[in-house]
Amino acid sequence: MTLPYSPLNPPQKALSGQDKNSFGYATLQSRLPVIVSKTVDDVYRTYHALTDSDPLKKEKEQEAKKIIELIGGLRYELQRDKPFRPFTDTREDVDEWNKALAEYYPTSSWYKASWLFSECYLYRRIKEAFALTQHWKDYDPFFEQKQTVFKSSQKAVVSIAVQLTTPVDVKTGKSVLDIKVQDGPESKATRDAFFEMVQVSLWGNATDLSLLDNPDLAKVEELQRRMMSSSSSNSSSAASSANASPAVSTVHLDQVVQGTSEQHASELEKHAEKILSNDSELLWSKVKSLRNGRVDIILDNAGFELYVDLVFADYLVRAGFASEVVFHAKRIPWFVSDVMPFDFQWTLDQLHSPTTSTTATSDTPTYFFSPADPIEQQALQDLGKKWQTYINNGTWKLTSHEFWTSCYAFYHLPTHPSAQDLFQDMQQSDLWIFKGDLNYRKLVYDCKWPTTTPFSKAIGPLGQGDEKAEGVPMAVSFRTCKADVVVGLNDGVEEKMDKVAPNWMVSGEYAVISVSP
Numbered sequence: 001m002t003l004p005y006s007p008l009n010p011p012q013k014a015l016s017g018q019d020k021n022s023f024g025y026a027t028l029q030s031r032l033p034v035i036v037s038k039t040v041d042d043v044y045r046t047y048h049a050l051t052d053s054d055p056l057k058k059e060k061e062q063e064a065k066k067i068i069e070l071i072g073g074l075r076y077e078l079q080r081d082k083p084f085r086p087f088t089d090t091r092e093d094v095d096e097w098n099k100a101l102a103e104y105y106p107t108s109s110w111y112k113a114s115w116l117f118s119e120c121y122l123y124r125r126i127k128e129a130f131a132l133t134q135h136w137k138d139y140d141p142f143f144e145q146k147q148t149v150f151k152s153s154q155k156a157v158v159s160i161a162v163q164l165t166t167p168v169d170v171k172t173g174k175s176v177l178d179i180k181v182q183d184g185p186e187s188k189a190t191r192d193a194f195f196e197m198v199q200v201s202l203w204g205n206a207t208d209l210s211l212l213d214n215p216d217l218a219k220v221e222e223l224q225r226r227m228m229s230s231s232s233s234n235s236s237s238a239a240s241s242a243n244a245s246p247a248v249s250t251v252h253l254d255q256v257v258q259g260t261s262e263q264h265a266s267e268l269e270k271h272a273e274k275i276l277s278n279d280s281e282l283l284w285s286k287v288k289s290l291r292n293g294r295v296d297i298i299l300d301n302a303g304f305e306l307y308v309d310l311v312f313a314d315y316l317v318r319a320g321f322a323s324e325v326v327f328h329a330k331r332i333p334w335f336v337s338d339v340m341p342f343d344f345q346w347t348l349d350q351l352h353s354p355t356t357s358t359t360a361t362s363d364t365p366t367y368f369f370s371p372a373d374p375i376e377q378q379a380l381q382d383l384g385k386k387w388q389t390y391i392n393n394g395t396w397k398l399t400s401h402e403f404w405t406s407c408y409a410f411y412h413l414p415t416h417p418s419a420q421d422l423f424q425d426m427q428q429s430d431l432w433i434f435k436g437d438l439n440y441r442k443l444v445y446d447c448k449w450p451t452t453t454p455f456s457k458a459i460g461p462l463g464q465g466d467e468k469a470e471g472v473p474m475a476v477s478f479r480t481c482k483a484d485v486v487v488g489l490n491d492g493v494e495e496k497m498d499k500v501a502p503n504w505m506v507s508g509e510y511a512v513i514s515v516s517p
């Protein structure tokens with residue numbers, strides 16, 4: 001099958017910085033320069049912190065200065081709308097990128113090209129500055145930010161860990177989640193847990209570093225508190241009961257399992273109202289039919305979002321729906337907070353491995369998260385170990401591919417020569433879950449679709465109809481809206497939203513769960 005579409009010939013008019021009223025324009029104009037400046041700051045701080053004991057200090061400093069110069073130049077090019085130039089490093093994706101530049105944008109520039117291309121090009125150019133060095137070529141200038149925001153997520157992280165691991169049933173030692181799924185895939189409790197898990201994974205996408213230029217950590221925490229309240233309202237009772245006595249007989253399991261408290265229900269409803277198109281019933285009809293299936297999750301952000309994605313994957317495994325979950329990460333630092341393989345392993349390590357071991361002066365190891373309650377610390381460690389076991393025994397697999405950091409929309413996944421190995425492997429899967437805003441933009445080719453366009457039409461070869469490529473399973477997107485494209489809405493929703501929340505498409509406060517069967 002030859003695809004009629006290309007970056008120069010998208011299925012609809014592409015979003016572009018040419019439109020001064022667009023979020024793309026605002027991003028190029030104000031958000032990306034800030035991100036670039038913060039990258040420079042990070043390198044500056046890091047090389048200034050090098051110690052004299054480092055034998056390579058001089059060389060590293062020189063290379064750091066070069067990086068700063070290159071990234072400074074990049075900011076200048078972006079702000080003056082200078083033409084794109086080819087890449088000069090030797091990463092394995094260089095030829096693909098340069099081919100795409102020559103073919104689609106030989107004389108174009110930041111505001112003239114599609115927003116999607118310009119933004120991907122920017123992150124690849126940041127990578128180039130590091131790739132040209134010897135000592136910084138694997139350095140992630142966004143790692144510190146990812147780490148800080150994850151740390152600020154402690155409350156929500158702990159409260160979820162308790163539900164997943166702390167024993168609340170004295171006889172069996174089962175956790176809240178184990179109890180929810182214990183009656184098998186057909187049970188109401190398993191079903192209810194599914195809808196909760198979907199919301200947790202969805203709203204995890206709201207705390208995104210590239211959108212939060214200057215993340216206010218208190219706000220991040222508040223956001224998580226609000227969005228997690230649907231899942232955590234029961235966890236404190238589980239934790240405190242477990243705390244009070246190992247014989248947790250005071251926990252009302254029916255309440256825990258069914259989550260029927262009024263507060264819980266109204267929190268769920270409040271969140272559900274913000275999901276402007278919600279195909280989660282359709283997703284459930286697929287998931288409930290799976291037994292030991294394979295689910296692929298195309299990851300978005302590290303930190304808290306990754307954590308809740310792992311929670312969802314853990315649910316799929318414990319409920320018996322999946323015996324294999326394949327996580328797709330990015331190979332280069334991408335859109336600030338995207339998950340790289342290092343971030344994935346780092347996250348598991350922070351849950352279960354001490355950051356310091358015992359020493360002569362202290363016999364208590366310290367951990368990344370430091371809840372005061374030992375039961376909560378135990379829950380984190382148990383969860384981290386469980387997840388590490390999933391990795392060790394192959395239940396969870398982590399992979400990465402250059403295609404995810406190419407300039408291409410996902411329409412090209414089935415046919416682009418550079419993606420053939422990836423596509424063939426993904427065809428073995430029963431379900432593809434795409435997390436987050438950028439993945440959504442790439443699914444719909446980042447075009448100005450009418451908002452009532454069906455999702456399965458807007459995703460072209462990954463959707464339904466004549467264009468659908470062979471072997472594509474159900475494709476799902478969990479996305480909080482952070483760009484001015486959205487599809488799958490009912491008639492009148494766009495008009496209503498324009499009135500009640502003029503920024504609704506880009507604020508990250510609204511969401512869609514879109515499914516293509």
Ligand SMILES: O=P(O)(O)OC[C@H]1O[C@](O)(CO)[C@@H](O)[C@@H]1O
Binds near residue numbers: 031
């Ligand atoms: O992390 P996400 O959800 O993919 O969001 C990436 C963000 O970056 C952008 O691409 C703009 O910089 C937005 O579309 C979105 O807000």
